[in-house]
Amino acid sequence: MHWLRGIRIKNIMIIILGTLIFGFGIIHFNLQNGLAHGGFTGITLLLYYLFTIEPSITNLVLNIPLFLIGYRLLGRKVFIYSLIGTISLSVSLSIFETYPVANIPLQDDMILVSLFAGVFSGVGLGLVFRTGGTTGGADILARLSNKYFGTTLGQFMFTFDAIVITTSLIRLSLTQAMYTLITVFVASRVIDFMIEGASAAKSAMIVTNHSDELSSEIRRRMSRGSTVLTGKGSYTHDEREILYCVVNRNELIHLKTVIQDVDPYAFFSVNDVKEVSGEGFTFDRNRDPFHT
Incomplete structure (x- = not known):
């Protein structure tokens, strides 16, 4: 009908x-x-x-x-x-x-x-x-x-x-x-x-001079990906790379440890994520028949 x-x-x-x-x-x-x-x-x-x-x-x-x-x-x-x-x-x-x-x-x-x-x-x-x-x-x-x-x-x-x-x-x-x-x-x-929903995850914006090394360590030690954004300092006008990364709440301490180990001078902020879906959260890429 x-x-x-x-x-x-x-x-x-x-x-x-x-x-x-x-x-x-x-x-x-x-x-x-x-x-x-x-x-x-x-x-x-x-x-x-x-x-x-x-x-x-x-x-x-x-x-x-x-x-x-x-x-x-x-x-x-x-x-x-x-x-x-x-x-x-x-x-x-x-x-x-x-x-x-x-x-x-x-x-x-x-x-x-x-x-x-x-x-x-x-x-x-x-x-x-x-x-x-x-x-x-x-x-x-x-x-x-x-x-x-x-x-x-x-x-x-x-x-x-x-x-x-x-x-x-x-x-x-x-x-x-x-x-x-x-x-x-x-x-x-x-x-x-x-x-x-509850605060399902945490997102981190990380300003660092070691973005390649940090993203590699996050991937190796936490099996988490990150996105590289381009920004510019308002005071120095220097180009900076900013990493955007989303992790589960219980992984936040681990992420802070990785940041501290790679770049102790990195500037980062953490925010609540109300809902998150996609690889690593709502499906496993290793079980995705369409992933190549």
Whole structure:
């Protein structure tokens, strides 16, 4: 079918898993301990506290207008994944509302509640976002903001969530709102972590007068390649060769040792690399049938 072209079963399963994790956290940490949340989920919780309307129902009702916007601006795939995510989240909330897996009343340790609520929300939403989907509501708005304004999903979610939490003060105490703010902050960081990954590697920019010898030693002693860039000193105007090298985090000390042994006067800087792929990281050249 044309509508389902490019839709992967694996992504659907990840979305379902993500919404189950998210739904578990909302019911077992937020709802059971009187916390709100950000985004449309926060609105559904506020409506529950005020009028006892089940979040699983309001989640669907509030998202209907946004699906039209999401389809027109984000395209067919995101629309389908978002539809699946929203329905799956409502089902997950309904399941955990009716059949809670555990009773976790931790009102005596609200910091722990806030942290766990944030982690479950961040991991769940992060899994959904990684597939290209959303759970509707603020998630769709976050993707639109990322597409047109370049904000990260976590940044937008935190800002939107702060607005919702401020509004929730009509029902929550100031203390509850502050704990909720901790929750959404943790969730926003976990979302970015899930999407961008951990600091997978380190990159080094090395300015040296012994580039040939240093690159040879890096290759011999670490089995790592490097790229030679050409630069010019701003003070001396001398031409310099700069080595760019990417290594795993646990190889950084080894790299520093190699640099120190070859050129103790070399200038180098080290930066985090959020994602890295290619030879030496995501495949082994010795196992590559196309490598000659």
